[in-house]
Amino acid sequence: MKKQTFVFRVLIIFAIGLLLTLSCDLFGDTPKPLLSPEHGEIDPAVRTAMIGANDFAFRLSAELLKNNNGANFVFSPFSLWLPLAALGNALDNQYQGAHLRALNAPGITQNDLNRAASRMLHDLTGRNHNPLRIANAIFVDRSVTLQRDFARTFMDFYRGSSQNVNFSSRNAVNTVNRWASQNTDGLINNLIQEFPPDTLMAIANAIYFSDRWSWQFSRQQTEEGVFHSTGGEGRAFFMRREGRDQTYFEDSRLQAIDLRFEHAGGMLILLPKTGTAEALLSSMTNDYFVHIQRSSFLAEGKLLLPRFSIENNHDLLQSMAALGFPLFDGELTDLIEEAPISVSSAIQRALIMVDEEGATAAAVTVIGGNGSPPPPPPQPRFEMICNRPFVFILYAHTVEAGSQVLFTGIVNQP
Secondary structure, three states: OHHHHHHHHHHHHHHHHHHHHHHHHHOOOOOOOOOOOOOOOOOHHHHHHHHHHHHHHHHHHHHHHOOOOOOOEEEOHHHHHHHHHHHHHHEOHHHHHHHHHHOOOOOOOHHHHHHHHHHHHHHHHOOOOOOEEEEEEEEEEOOOOEOHHHHHHHHHHHOEEEEEEOOOOHHHHHHHHHHHHHOOOOOOOOOOOOOOOOEEEEEEEEEEEEEEEOOOOOHHHOEEEEEEEOOEEEEEEEEEEEEEEEEEEEOOOEEEEEEEEOOOOEEEEEEEOOOOHHHHHHOOOHHHHHHHHHHOEEEEEEEEEEOEEEEEEEEOHHHHHHOOOOOOOOOEOOOEOOOOEEEEEEEEEEEEEEOOOEEEEEEEEEEEEEOOOOOOOOOOOEEEEOOOOEEEEEEEEEOOOEEEEEEEEEEOOO
16 A cells, blocks of 8 residues: 555656646747757858848947947947847838848848857857857836747747846846846946836847967067057057967958967957058958958968957947837837837947957847847968057857857957
């Protein structure tokens, strides 16, 4: 009898566990696996979206640089691209075409874009000892209900979590700021000061990257020197790298060196021969970015690169409107059950720190919404002295479309 009672209890516990598992999956608590390439095949639609993400990165950087006025600049286009791609699932059908064009992904569907996001996250975050962390979340006011289809898609393809908050209280600010800090290793704090009282949702992305150079600079060789900025001469500490097998490129416009990281990706340093660093970054395209990487060669030479640390806050709304995003007049009809939502705010804080050992970069983007409508032949030795404004592009690798731009920036004054 005791044995039968024991077996019965075990069966009850097993049944309860099975029901809980099924319930979690039903309500979106268990995401599907991220998409991976099948048998090494390339999905053309996914590739189009991923290449478009890099062109979007350079176009939006150019928009933000229009008001930069010679200051240091760091921005994470990918931290904005992901929540914008996710919001396309909530757009009224008549606006989805314009939204995809603004993301530089014409000719594909929103489902293609979702698959591309999943593939990118698989490639960028799926390896062991990964230096890159990416998090997505949507915070919804307790007075409304997040639509089930959006929540499911957001979790399956974007690994996005959802959480109810009370936007009329200070707790919502604290919740979002705590999430931002936790997902950037404590680097992004107090991003949100307040939410407008009519806020119904906030969709957020956080990116954190930290890795060592595969070929580290020697601190003993770092020397203080003059940096010729747009505002005059200043002092900086220059790291030195000298020797063979440096990944180098040069044409009539610029010198470029690709500094590889220990675990994944690298940072492309672009030094213009004429004109400003702003003009160079504003003119960048994915095609030129790929050309530089593919045409680089191993060369012997000397690099002097200043240590630098930059932190920027960006108001993204005007630049998003300039690129043609249809998000500002209540077009998000499939986000919450009760009423259409319009995007009313979009901000980002981004930072980067580069020294002899490696680079650390972080960014958090928050988009708020309310219910109101609104190897070649040997080359000559090079010398690349970055003692004047230069551009940097931090990237990581994807299988489908090569290098994915994560951060862009300009060092006008280290």
